[in-house]
Amino acid sequence: MTEQMRVAPEVKAVPDTVTAAFEDFMEAFEAFKDVNDKRLGEIEEKLSADVVTRDKMDRINRAVDDNKKSLDQLLLKKARPALGSGRDVGPEAAEHKAAFDAYIRRGDEQGLRELEAKAFSGSAGADGGYLVPPETDNEIGRRVSVVSPMRALSTVRMVSGAVLKKPFAAAGLATGWVSETAARPQTDTPQLSELTFPTMELYAMPAATQALLDDAAVDIEAWIAGEVDVVFAEQEGDAFVRGDGVNKPKGFLSYPTIAEEDWAWGSLGHVATGVAGAFKAANPSDTLVDVIYALKAKHRQNATFMMNRRTQAEVRKFKDADGNYLWRPPASAGQAASLIGFPVAEAEEMPDIAANATAIAFGDFRSGYLVVDRAGVRILRDPYSAKPYVLFYTTKRVGGGVQNFEAIKVVKFSAN
Known part of the structure; x- marks a missing residue:
């Protein structure tokens, strides 16, 4: 595999689908691992990494973050279904929905006021x-x-x-073991x-x-x-x-x-x-x-x-004694990355x-x-x-x- 094929330092355009975004993210992470391995090899051999390698490392690390951000944005859009599209609602809910729609569109408060009076509700606050x-x-x-x-x-x-x-x-509840017929001693007042x-x-x-x-x-x-x-x-x-x-x-x-x-x-x-x-x-x-x-x-x-994300970019470089990366990408789109086996929340x-x-x-x-x-x-x-x-x-x-x-x-x- 050539260096050009292994490294994708530039961030691609935002993909149109979650699947494409996830594939770009995984591709960027594979490029990250290749360059980070090279950086660690240079440190081991020469006690310092080459400047070009360090720059490439930082660039790809940013690309991983940017691809993950694009993936998150697509997942967020996917999680936003339209409201009220063909769903059946009860008569009370439909009445509230119609009254609310009239208030928002035309400023007609009458319907909502009647509903509040009917429900003995204090929905309107001091500021209206x-x-x-x-x-x-x-x-x-x-x-x-x-x-x-x-x-x-x-x-x-x-x-x-x-x-x-x-x-x-703070000290927890007082408990203890007793036999079936033994007296229950009084516990300390919590x-x-x-x-x-x-x-x-x-x-x-x-x-x-x-x-x-x-x-x-x-x-x-x-x-x-x-x-x-x-x-x-x-x-x-x-x-x-x-x-x-x-x-x-x-x-x-x-x-x-x-x-x-x-x-x-x-x-x-x-x-x-x-x-x-x-x-x-x-x-x-x-x-x-x-x-x-x-x-x-x-x-x-x-x-x-x-x-x-910036802290995660730092811990993404860590390896265990066997050379395995401690930070792992999500198994599929919509799941969390993991660190030493525990999920990571950004x-x-x-x-x-x-x-x-x-x-x-x-x-x-x-x-x-x-x-x-x-x-x-x-x-x-x-x-x-x-x-x-x-x-x-x-x-x-x-x-x-x-x-x-x-x-x-x-x-x-x-x-x-």
């Missing part, structure tokens, strides 16, 4: 607005989960109030604490022309869902990872971290790489193995690595590798992180503020935070 039909609400939530890895991996609870309060016993997860308001304001709204062929519900899903997902994803808890959910990286050997409830345990801002030169993958086994077995079996909100950065997380996020959704997405129609456009002030309330501090560990790029 109405809840979208449940079908649209569910579709927005489903699409957001496709885009946001944290929402997809975490536990999601639906609440009707503004705050979810969750009691817990020391309960409380975690609170307030919901915060997230908004988007898509705009439409009146001509678009007047066009009967346009599926208004699908248009609204398509306009807000990505922006909601981007805002949520950022907050779930690094939000400070002020008017937004508290991200898991905003909690204090402590060296794993000194870990205590209320903080996340970290495993240091031993070098500030980098992996150690010899056996860099040892740090990844250490963070895997810092997690208890009950959480480890459901654990996932989380990092951004979250661009994760920090880059830098001194003291916690650029890699590993954990059972379903046990460790809780997303709290307040039921309902509300829309307020505004035809006045940006004439001739009609604005749709779309809001939802969402909160989040760590619910189990032993279920998530992080890699800290520091000396200790």
Whole structure:
């Protein structure tokens, strides 16, 4: 095989199909492995890699990332079926859908007001607005989960109030073994604490022309869902990872971290790489193995690595003692890549590798992180503020935070 055939440094045009995108991604990864093997051979022979090889390595690494990004975008589009296309709905749902359509297209509130009065509902908030039909609400939530890895991996609870309060016993429940007829000794009184997860308001304001709204062929519900899903997902994803808890959910990286050997409830345990801002030169993958086994077995079996694309490009170069790559591409389109046998979730909100950065997380996020959704997405129609456009002030309330501090560990790029 010639060098020209083995290496495809240029990123191809975005493919038209998921299959073609996946094939391009796998081709780029094979080229990456060839050039990385050559780079490692040069380091072993001359103690440093050739500049041309390093440049080619970086170029192909970027090509792998770009092809994966193209594949992800195609999968996202594929996950967006049209709403309301030929599906049977009950009479109440059909009535709500028709009333909502009249409100969005013409600003006619009468139908929605009558439905609220009939249901004794307080759907209109202090600022006005109405809840979208449940079908649209569910579709927005489903699409957001496709885009946001944290929402997809975490536990999601639906609440009707503004705050979810969750009691817990940090020391666990008192238990013991007894015989069938023996007295049951009284256990110690559990020391309960409380975690609170307030919901915060997230908004988007898509705009439409009146001509678009007047066009009967346009599926208004699908248009609204398509306009807000990505922006909601981007805002949520950022907050779930690094939000400070002020008017937004508290991200898991905003909690204090402590060296794993000194870990205590209320903080996340970290495993240091031993070098500030980098992996150690010899056996860099040892740090990844250490963070895997810092997690208890009950959480480890459901654990996932989380990092951004740039960090993933770095760990993609690691090999085991037998020369096998530790990072493996997905087996098929739509599946996750794996690292040392565990799935990898790409979250661009994760920090880059830098001194003291916690650029890699590993954990059972379903046990460790809780997303709290307040039921309902509300829309307020505004035809006045940006004439001739009609604005749709779309809001939802969402909160989040760590619910189990032993279920998530992080890699800290520091000396200790």
